């Protein structure tokens with residue numbers, strides 16, 4: 310099934326031009342492994358970027374051409390095969406495999422375990438959520454990006470399945486809930502801090518590493 314929830318045009322443009330940090334780039338790269346439409350769009354944006362470089366003043370082009378020719382003199386790196394998938398991590402798409410398994414599953418919130426991933430640009434983790442389990446209602450400082458890897462969840466009347474990218478803004482108070490028919494595994498990024506209102510939030514905000 311093709312994904313139905315896609316990155317915004319701005320996110321794809323930032324990805325194509327290399328302006329995105331490592332953590333959000335991983336979210337986009339994960340979505341692209343599922344979505345041929347967005348892969349095509351990234352190719353188109355990269356071609357537009359290449360055409361713009363050709364229109365730069367000659368001095369800027371000369372400098373970049375010099376460095377390009379310098380690089381062409383170096384031997385080309387061997388085409389490397391994607392890292393093999395580790396047993397038990399078959400849900401991990403190619404862009405995530407170099408990060409796995411760094412650490413074992415750790416507890417996160419009731420009914421949820423996590424693998425924190427070290428990537429620059431926010432709190433990035435893989436979350437495994439039991440069937441039917443909801444995140445406590447929360448908001449965050451900064452954008453929240455979620456890519457489904459296995460199973461599915463619902464949030465704000467929408468359903469998300471493998472390959473779908475869910476984007477929440479920093480004032481969205483929401484309660485994503487795993488579907489009832491099985492566990493949900495997703496790649497989950499908060500670019501700022503998670504904020505859990507109420508006593509549970511007071512308790513957990515002290516213990517959840519940010």
Ligand SMILES: [Zn+2]
Pocket residue numbers: 312314315316340344346347348
């Ligand atoms: Zn897409």
